[in-house]
Amino acid sequence: MKRQIEILAPAGSYEGMRAAMNAGCDAIYIGGSSFGARAYANNLDEAALLQAIDEAHIRGKKLYLTVNTLLKEKEHAKQLYSYLEKYYLQGLDAAIVQDVGVLHFIHEQFPGLPVHASTQMTLTMAEGANLLKEYGVTRLVTSRELDLEEIRSIRENTSLEIETFVHGALCYCYSGQCLMSSMIGGRSGNRGRCAQPCRMPYQLWDDYGRLSGEQEKYLLSPKDINTLAIIPELVEAGIDSFKIEGRMKRPEYSAATARLYRKYVDYYLDKGKAAYDKLVSGEEFREDMLQLQDIYNRGGFSEGYARTYHGKSMMSLYRPNHGGVFVGEVKEVQGSQVGILLKERLNAQDILEIRVGHEAVHEFTVKEPHEAGVILRTTAGKRPSPAAEVKKTPNYGQMKAAGTRIKKGAQVYRTKNNALLEEFSREYIEKDAQRGMTGVLVAHTGDRLSLTLRCGGLSSRCGGLSSRCGGKPYESEEVEVTVFHNEAQPAIKQPMTKEKLAAALEKTGETLFYFEELSIDSDEDIFVPVAWLNELRRAGISRLQEALAGKYHRNLDGDRNLDGHQGRKQAVMSAPDGKTGAGNFGISVSVQTELQFEAAMNFLEVTAIYAEYDCFDIKALKRLARRADREIKDFYLSLPQICRKKVYGNLKQDLEELINLPELTGFILKNLEEVALLQSLLNEKMAEKQIILNYNMYTYNKEAKLFWQEHQLEHFTAPIELNYQELRELGISDCDMVVYGHLLLMVSAQCLFENTVGCARAGKNNIQGRLTDRLGKSFYVKTNCTTCYNTIYNGQPLALHKHAADIIRLNPRNIRIDFTKESFNEACQVLRLFYDRFFCSGQDVEELSDYTTGHFKRGIE
Structure with missing residues (x-):
């Protein structure tokens, strides 16, 4: 049988769901009332979502629920189970998940529910995704930044299904790594409330003046992606599900995109590459592309990252919304x-x-x-x-x-x-596409009428190329129902012929079904009132719908021991960490320059140095590690923010040289690929090196910590977005806590400098610039040419020195100071200030002039 490709459409409302299904999608993804990454969409309430799950299954489609935000401890402990339970019982096909705590919880409490690893997990390689398989993950949603070669590599190295965005909006930042909306206005993308600051105007500057053009205002606004022209390449790369972005868009958008991706995928699978190339060079393709542009485009379209690493052609620099x-x-x-x-x-x-x-x-x-x-x-x-x-x-x-x-x-x-x-x-909205069924009517004199209906098996996808229901068949388990009515009577005048019986039954009207085949087993001299046939058909279709929906309904396998689960979680969380009391911590310092390293060496209370891999060569790292060891300070290597295939290979080679360095205490990890790499290099020797998970590894709840502890990882970094009270509820005695630093707001495969003045790599690694918004607020920009990504930092540093008493009560494992662009003197000033506030108090120390306290008091929604 030919390979089948799932068309996965967005639904921001019930109307959008119906439109996409009528237009030919195989599945939809939709949000409920909580925990979804589009909090401002017209998400379904509980009753509507339960109905939607049944309707999807009646139509022969699937429904995936977005649970792809980070959950705070209170939400996780008190709300998640009751939120998911009804949908699980109703037959929900899968949950899309970002939070590893949510993943761990679903695997424990709802083991029959497939989980899709959200693009918010920033998965870029099979090595990272494969760590999740034992927790019920059946599919990974790739990072949007991956090219076709990287997707092919994932296909070759995992048995998981691969889902990839093929159409719609493209974020400037790697999904799951953005704090810009959160830090600017308190609306966190990790909580489904992104305010889209990337669609606002900015200007780029260096020390000599403005670099961006007068008209090029929207420096962080990518075009929408459209991959209709390269569907053969996407299919052959091994993608299983073509995902369309757009839960915030109107139902007509869902219909238009689902219809055309269904049409063109089926055409390629039917006709092959040569015929497809001819189709996309003709007038029909031009007209279809014009439809997509009319529905929504952002400065035109690009193919995204499928065949290019980045570039100005992917950006909508002049307009951030529908371009017409x-x-x-x-x-x-x-x-x-x-x-x-x-x-x-x-x-x-x-x-x-x-x-x-x-x-x-x-x-x-x-x-x-x-x-x-x-x-x-x-x-x-x-x-x-x-x-x-x-x-x-x-x-x-x-x-x-x-x-x-x-x-x-x-x-x-x-x-x-x-x-x-x-x-x-x-x-696609006002009328429903119909699903094919077969029927057998048995009508014999003196016997009760019976109608048997079957649906499933090779069932047509609606909305494809044919005039009525179109598309190619897919496999599903057949459902059969039989209903009965009164006894058939002998005809007195005009008997009901088989043709008349069939004609009456075939009037399925505006139901979700039509007869692909109807067999009549009847006597020749028989009379059946048309009203009886109508009642029989209605009863049969009603029973068929119940059976189609009901075959997906689940039972819970025994009572779930939530109290026992919570107790086990608390026991693990309460494991001793070797600390003797509140305030018994040192200062960890993250450095990007040797001058910052020298500043940290001057302070006895600095107990650990975290050196950024991107900023030092191997020779320098060895030298700094030995110097730190002489000063009796731990030395950690802080690995790249993003670890794609090419970086992974170079990093592995460097780590093989560094990993046995006795002066190297351990590593700071920032993604699942690095976890997999360290596990493969250390094997059974994980305990020989200290491993710390960075704050972008998101331990917002105790369940997430439990997940990581099962991977022998027990040292975390306190979440940046949680406030004081939420950090208390979480417990951070096993965490570093960042108390100072220009926080990383975005990491992007795009390059601001290349998109304005050209590539900066020629001898200018790690160049710096400044981004300003329409209000004059500044952000610090840095290229990371070794790993080929841009980073954007908050222009105001986070500084929590005035909250030292609260932080001491929180009792973190260490307080952490992150240096980025600070000079030697600036670094010394910061270290003196935090030394005074946390260890001395009362010294006359120069205060910082411009800083933010972030979310420590205000928090996020």
């Missing part, structure tokens, strides 16, 4: 009258924008249809005075009042295709 479709050009301007030569057909109620350069200066609604090639005339309004007010528009930030700067040659874009939206609403 080019439909014409201004050819005439006479006073307030503007004539537009149309390049595309327009529909009544289409909305158009006239743009000068990249700026929208006039918006209007088309009143009646117009064909391509004609001149459309409109009144652009009187030219306003220089003090004219700027009017807000729902489509694009701010727009000058009508008629200000329109000249010949100005381009015109359609931002709403009304007829297209109405078509998708009519075809």
Whole structure:
């Protein structure tokens, strides 16, 4: 049998779910009332979600629930079980998970529920993903930044299903690594509340001035991805599920994208590469691409990272939202009258924008249809005075009042295709696609009527290439039901022929089914009232729906021992850590330069140095480790933020040289790939090196700690986003706690410098710049050319010296100071300040002038 590819569509509402299913998807992913990464979508309440699970199964589809946020300890302990239990019993097909604590809990309490490892886990290699298999993970959702070669490598090295985003919005930052929205406004992407600061305007500067262009305002805003043209390459890379982004978009978007990806995937699987290449070079493909652009695009489309590492062509630098479709050009301007030569057909109620350069200066609604090639005339309004007010528009930030700067040659874009939206609403929202079933009617005189219905097996996907239900069949277990009615009577006048019986039964109307095949076993001289046949059909379809939904319903295998589970968790959490009392900790210092290292050497209370791998060569690391050892300080190597295939190979080679260095105390790990690498290098000798998990490994709850302890990892870093009370509830005696540092807000495969002034690698590794937002707030930018990613840090450092008493009560394992761009003198000032506040108190120490206390008091939602 030919390979099947799942089309996985977004659903931000019940209407969006139905639209996507009617258009041909195989599965949808959707959020419930809690714990989903799109908290502002029109997510379903409990009753609606239970109904949606059944409806998906009746339609022969799957429903995956997003539980892909980080849970605080209170939520984990008190809410997660009751939230998931009903959906588990109803037959939920899978949960999409970010938090390893949630993963561990589901595996313990709902072992029959498949789990998909969310892209928020930042999985870039099979080595990391394979660590999760023993916890019921059946699928990994790859990081969006991976190219085809990396996906092929994952396919070759794991038995897990592979799910990859093929269409929709692209984050600037690696998913799961972004703290920008959280730190700017308290809306955390890790909690499903991202405010999308990446879609706001910024300017890039270095010491000599501004680097970004006047019009290139949206430096962190990637184009949406569209991979229709490269479906053969995606299929052959080994991807099992084509995922479409867009739970915040309208139902018509879900329908349009599901329909076209279903169509083109099936075409390739049917016809092969040569026929596919011919199709995508023709007019039909152009028209389909135009539909996708009309529905939503962001400065056009890119293929994402599939065939390129990064680049300016992937960015929407001039506009951060829907870019519309080019439909014409201004050819005439006479006073307030503007004539537009149309390049595309327009529909009544289409909305158009006239743009000068990249700026929208006039918006209007088309009143009646117009064909391509004609001149459309409109009144652009009187030219306003220089003090004219700027009017807000729902489509694009701010727009000058009508008629200000329109000249010949100005381009015109359609931002709403009304007829297209109405078509998708009519075809995929207002009416349902039907699923095929077979039936057998038995009608013999003196016997009760019986109707047997079967559904499943080779069942058609709706919304594909054929006129009625289309697509290619997929395997599922067949369901059979039989219903009965009154006894058939001998005919007095006109007998019911088999044709009449079939015609009456086949009127399935607006149900979710139609008869692919209907057999009639009847006597020749028989009478059956049509009303009886209608009742029989309705009863049969109702019973069939119950059976299709019911075969997925589950029972809990015995009572779940939640109290026992919590007790075991508490026992593990209470294991002694060797500490003798509150405040019995040292200072750990993370360094990126040798001058920062020298500053740390001057302080006796500094007990550990964390050297960033990206910032030092092997020779320097060995020298620094020996120096730290002479000063009786532990020395740790802090590994890269992201560890993709190429970096993994280089890192492995370096670690093989460093791992037996006696002066090297251990490692700071920042991703699952590094956990797997260290386990493979150390084998049974994990205890010989100290391993610390960085704060981006997210231990927001005790269950997450339990997960890591099962991997012999027991030293953590306190979560940056939790406040004082939440840290108390979690317990951080096994954690370092970051008390100072320019916090890492974003790590990106894109390069701000390459996208503005060109690649910086030629002898300029780790160059620095400054990003400013529309309010003048600054962020610190750094290239990491060794590992080829950009990092963006908060311009204000986190500084918790004034909360020393609270932190001492929290009793962390160590307090941690993270240096990034600090000079020797600045590093010494910071160390003196924190030494005074935590170990002396009362000294006359120079205060910091500009800093933030982050979430220590305010927290996040």
